[in-house]
Amino acid sequence: MTSHALTPSQTIGPFYWGTIVNACRADLAPAGVAGERIEVVLQLHDVQGAVVPDGLFEIWQANSHGRYNHPDDRRNLALDAGFEGYGRASTFTDGTSHFTTIKPGRVPWPHGGGVGGLQAPHINVSIFARGLLNRLATRLYFDGDPALSDDPVLKLVEPARRDTLIARRDPTGAWRLPIHLGGPNETVFFDI
């Protein structure tokens, strides 16, 4: 049993930018970090489809070897100096946040103990905004990755909605994923 009651969540509100310190960490991969350098563009839409210009995205990911920079990832895989795997950026007036990072490697399912398979490469995404009373969590997967068809998390999602989690390359080569808070293309959010 728990002895202490959870502190409830509240909205980030509209005024964090300019007062929250270091609100922008959009370049996760300084020169020399191993792996395929990628650009990721997330774009936030409200339930009507309008862009959300006052949101905040945070991302968390493994490095190119599939290792999280965290003591609970105890596997014997390389950590990369200078790569923490965390980024955050507010949305611009067009609802987008842009990140420069490396494509993450695969991490195990369900845990590091060796039983089970591997997850497809993915980036974990948190969404905060005025009007969101709770952090929303979703994932970004990469279109065309051969591991997608075996990913155990995607298998939890009804097939018609899986596309809401899969980023596609835009003409500039950036991986682009629209996030819809509602409406006909509502993104799949996860209860973690």
Place this chain on the structure above:
Amino acid sequence: MKEETYRRPVAGDHPPNLSPDYKSTTGRAPAKPAIALPHTLSEITGPLLANERLDAHENDLTKQRMAEPLGERIIVQGRVLDQDGKPVPNTLVEIWQCNAAGRYHHPGDQHDAPLDPNFYGGGRARADAEGRYRFITIKPGAYPWKNHHNAWRPAHIHFSLFGPAFATRLITQMYFPNDPLLAYDPIYDSVPAGARQRLQASFEMNLTEPEWALGYRFDIVLRGRNATPME
């Protein structure tokens, strides 16, 4: 078997995404239920920001500019704990708030109240090994917003915490005890009745420093680990 490293919130802990009295939720709350994920390495790891260097005055919002800001100087301190009451050590705590007149240092805040050139309103602290954190700031003012007729936000300080994992991330707001505006605030009141008082700091005379500042305590409880995680 599902592996559940971190305890899940129970009904009544957090506000519902759709809280119609807070009007912005109607345009932004997802309609479909979130899909429950077993906890994998992706959820039980998270940014610890251990290499983030904090400058000397980041936890003292009254010493970040040329002179002291206007307003009532206060101490806000507490502990970051998990649901078993164990400290969450070394975690980064970020806060932001409006000034004593109720105005944020933000271009989007058009409230007709003065900016204070000596108050920026953002701070950071790293909890110690026992989860203790401490800020010096000024008491934020109440301010009007356009949610409904004669809507006023009660004085509050925004808090952002990471905890040990992606699963423990929390952004919340701290309120002041017995503020009469709390009963009229749809953001505070979005939290179920049994839980919302957890967002009120307590005034404590033993944190209050003579001739200097009133003291408030605000302990923050993040998700705890299940007793026997499956490895």
